[in-house]
Amino acid sequence: MSHASPTLRFAGETIALERGQTVLEALEARGVAVPSSCRAGACQSCTMRAVSGELPSESQAGLSPAKRALGHFLACVCRPAGDLEVASLGDAAELSATIVEVRRTSGAVLLVRLRTASPLDYRPGQFITLLRPDGLARPYSIASVPALDGPSELHLHVRHYPGGAMSGWLAGVREGVEVSLRGPFGECFYVAEDRDAPLLLVGSGTGLAPLYGIARDALAGGHRGPITLLYGARRAEDLYLREELALLAAEHDNLELIASALEVGEAVDVDGRALDVIALERAPADFSRGLRVFLCGAPALVNGLRRQLFMAGASMRSIFADAFLPSAPATGPSSV
Amino acid sequence: MSTSIYEKIGGEPAMAAAVELFYRKVLSDDRVAHFFSDVDMDGQMAKQKGFLTMVTGGPNNYTGRNMRDAHAKLVVKGLDDGHVDAIIELLGETLKELGVGDEEIQQVAAIAESVRDDVLGRSSAS
Structure with a gap:
């Protein structure tokens, strides 16, 4: 094993980390503006997201289990032991998807099945923004489970409002129509922390x-x-x-x-x-x-x-x- | 420098529980609850965590300037010395429940006292 210093990847750039340097210090030295305030792991202003690599546990201290599961960490107290790739929060790419089925059920609810062009890394309970071909956007929560329904299958429950822009369109849409989505977003999901908890x-x-x-x-x-x-x-x-x-x-x-x-x-x-x-x-x-x-x-x-x-x-x-x-x-x- | 009260009560991990105790007291107190009726409970808890961290001597970047700006709207709504007294009292009750001694509670109250004029938008030297 070599003892080369770990590297930090951000926005396509590779930065060699100095010994004991934090992610925040390394990015600032490169001229990247990262919001920060207390610089002591308390205020959470400098929260970022790990894309790959291992986070030191102290860099996630004080964050909720959901944020930890999403790879959020505090850049000001993060001194990586190995290579790490990070991103700012809120960088969400668009993904295309096909409408596979729209089924009417009671309560004027449409059960919408989508197949994404590539697997979407999401947690059941998070939400996506659905974009109609003309750009109309609405958020919907995800009812499917990747492990049970497949990693490219998304199930949404859409309340059909009379005259509703998106729901009215979905109620009459043909199977096979292409839409786009952004996300996933949100922290309302299950974390397998205490399996015996009610x-x-x-x-x-x-x-x-x-x-x-x-x-x-x-x-x-x-x-x-x-x-x-x-x-x-x-x-x-x-x-x-x-x-x-x-x-x-x-x-x-x-x-x-x-x-x-x-x-x-x-x-x-x-x-x-x-x-x-x-x-x-x-x-x-x-x-x-x-x-x-x-x-x-x-x-x-x-x-x-x-x-x-x-x-x-x-x-x-x-x-x-x-x-x-x-x-x-x-x-x-x-x-x- | 001696260990801060922030470190004595357990630092950042203990702050989460302290903030919840404090926030429940604030929301249950008719003197001040109406200043906290906003539905953004996460935002309010984050601010109160900042406040508790500051008055117990933890890492913070509180300045007179941002204390003034943060409370300016509340001063317009009638925030006065009586409300600041109530908050300092609830802060003391919270720390007492966390096992902090009377003498240290006095130190914390003194720090909270030092920002009173900024919170109320007064010039401090007068």
């Missing part, structure tokens, strides 16, 4: 998409702790994916399903209380057992429940949340 998944509407991905991902990864999937719609007849969920629960003893609707109607096995009421009744008993909570869907539910669970004693680090913000009114492809 998991509570709470979502409204198509918030079920990321939760379905997270639940299947956890189960496929051998999660042993109890998993409670609490999902809801305004009306019981708008609940979707119920057969698939029932099959999944039949296969896994540690998965419990609770469906909620404010208008229960004739439905059986549907709880008529609001999701946050049910969640707050169940969650606190599991705080001391390392409960992890995943919240997805309407911002009022997600942000409200996040605060209520925190005030009830849950650590913010144990709550993974993805609030679905409504799109700005569509004024054409150039709308943001």
Whole structure:
């Protein structure tokens, strides 16, 4: 083995690291502007992402398990022992994909299957931005699991709004049409840290998409702790994916399903209380057992429940949340 | 220089728990909770971590300038000495629960006290 100093790769350049030099110092010496503040591993201003190579553990101290799993690290305290390739956060390339199937289901939800031109490195529960050929863009969470569905297969749940720019188009689109995507983004996903911890998944509407991905991902990864999937719609007849969920629960003893609707109607096995009421009744008993909570869907539910669970004693680090913000009114492809 | 209180209570890893304790107290206190009603809880916790790190003597780049800028909007909304007193009190309760001694809590309060004028947008020498 030679004792050559490790190299740092960034934006196509290779930099020889001096002994004891941090990634931040090496990049700055090259004239690369990296945001930084405390330079002591505390403020996280200088967070970057490792593309390949091994990170010293102290460079990830204080980061959430999700950020660690994504290879995020603090450049100011990162002194690599071996070769390392790094990138700034937010550099996302576009990828082309083909629409394989659009299936209508209950609750005006479209189950969209895409095949990407090359495998996409994602975690179930993250989201992508879907771009129509004319450039119209909308974010959707990923319900598929690479290990179960294949690395180039993406499943999205799209609520079909009457007059919706993207959802209206998807409802009538032919199979084989090409689209593009950006991503994946987001930190709301399962990390196999404590396989015996209870998991509570709470979502409204198509918030079920990321939760379905997270639940299947956890189960496929051998999660042993109890998993409670609490999902809801305004009306019981708008609940979707119920057969698939029932099959999944039949296969896994540690998965419990609770469906909620404010208008229960004739439905059986549907709880008529609001999701946050049910969640707050169940969650606190599991705080001391390392409960992890995943919240997805309407911002009022997600942000409200996040605060209520925190005030009830849950650590913010144990709550993974993805609030679905409504799109700005569509004024054409150039709308943001 | 003696070890900072920041290091004594466990440095960066201990800050996460300290910030949660402090933030729960702040959100439960009617005197100051309304200044923290923003839904961006991550952003608020990051700021409070910066504050706790600073007052316990940890690595930070706090300056009078950025303390002023950060609180200018709140001063317009009525931020005053009573609110600063409440925050220093909640800070003391938090540190006490973390096992920090009274004498050290006084030191921390003194550091927090030193930025009072900047936080409230007053000229300090007057």
